[in-house]
Amino acid sequence: MTTKPSDLIAIANPQLAKKLAEKNTTKAKHTSAENSTESSSEPPTNAHKTYQQEIWRAVFTLNLFRYGCALIMLALGLASDLVNNFAPFRNFHHPTLFMYCAGLLLLSAIAFTLFTKTRRFPLRNILITQFFLDTVTAGLIVHSTGSISSSFTLLFLVIVTTGSVVLRRKEALALAAGSIITVFFEHFYSVLVTSDNIQWRFDSLAMYGVLLMFLSVAVSSLARMVRHAELKSFVPGNESIEEYLVREEITALKSALIATNGNKTEAAKLLGMTFRSFRYKLSKYEIS
Structure with missing residues (x-):
């Protein structure tokens, strides 16, 4: 089967292929019977369309995780208002800030769901913005729940791991660096500025710093190897x-x-x- 130029463009630039396909829809309807017979032997669904659908579906799934986290946090906040000395909030330093973060996370999930559905912005811009907001929100959540000793610090591990899968390597490293800076800044701020009686935890800071950078390098390298392996299956010939x-x-x-x-x-x-x-x-x- 001969590879069509449009299929090759779809692999090199799916967005361009989609726009060209839409613009040439009218011309395609007037092709000859011979060309119609030849094209009928090819897959009915364009590869780039299926590929793009899978990518956008993955972004939508990532938003579902944000919905789940936001709803759980809101449920914890409501439970603390109904039940005195509710256990999860006993050691929280800023419960109100925690609730604001839950609301921010929910609003961001709704906004990015709309962006994903309308697809008016480039996918990479949406992803970078998502992970930037996630990092800031995670920093505020950790600050409201006891700084570096908070269990919510694990959110940074989730953010860096998922980001390293879908972002390019440089962007994944930047995400890890931003997360490390956020963790360090939050802890220094909590100890030196606030009156929450937070103790220095340099051992935990070092551990999270090394772990976040290691995850970024390891996961992004594995994701890159997988993408290259997938790309090889599309390359015709021996080039x-x-x-x-x-x-x-x-x-x-x-x-x-x-x-x-x-x-x-x-x-x-x-x-x-x-x-x-x-x-x-x-x-x-x-x-x-």
Whole structure:
């Protein structure tokens, strides 16, 4: 079976392939009977559509975890109001802040569910924003529940682990670094500024710092190996992955120019690139 250029573009740039497919829907309806017979032998569902659906479904599942955490925290807060000396809140230093964090987590879950459903923003931007807010919220939750000795410090391990799976390696390392900075800042602030009688826990700080960075490196490396293994299954022939990606990038650039009738500004927008980056790519690959 001959691989169609549109399928190759779908692998190199799924968003571009989707837009080109939508724009050429009308033309596809007027293809000849011979072409229709040839295309009928291919899978009825485009690979890039299925792949994108799986990614967005994974992001939605991640939001379900936020819903669960927020509802559990709200339930704990309500129980503390109904039952005096409710055990989970006996050692909490800032119960009100804890409730605000639960509300913030719930609102963020709702907002990101809407973003995921409408898909008006790039997936990577949504993920980075999600994990940034999660890190800040986790820091506030830990501060309200006893600083580094709080069991909620484990939230940072969950955030870094999940982030290292779906983000690029540099972004995963940045997430781990941000989490470490948040943990250190919260503990120093609790000891030096607040009057909560928090004791220094340098051993715990060091342990969490090493553990978070180790998780980021290990999980992101494993995720990268898996993605490369999956990519190899899409590469036709005996060319290297690097050669394949370069060829597909050139194909995507040319397809964008064709789709926009040579308008470089619109082509750059179609690919989600800045005009300067798009022009650099054209010059790099000598595309006129």
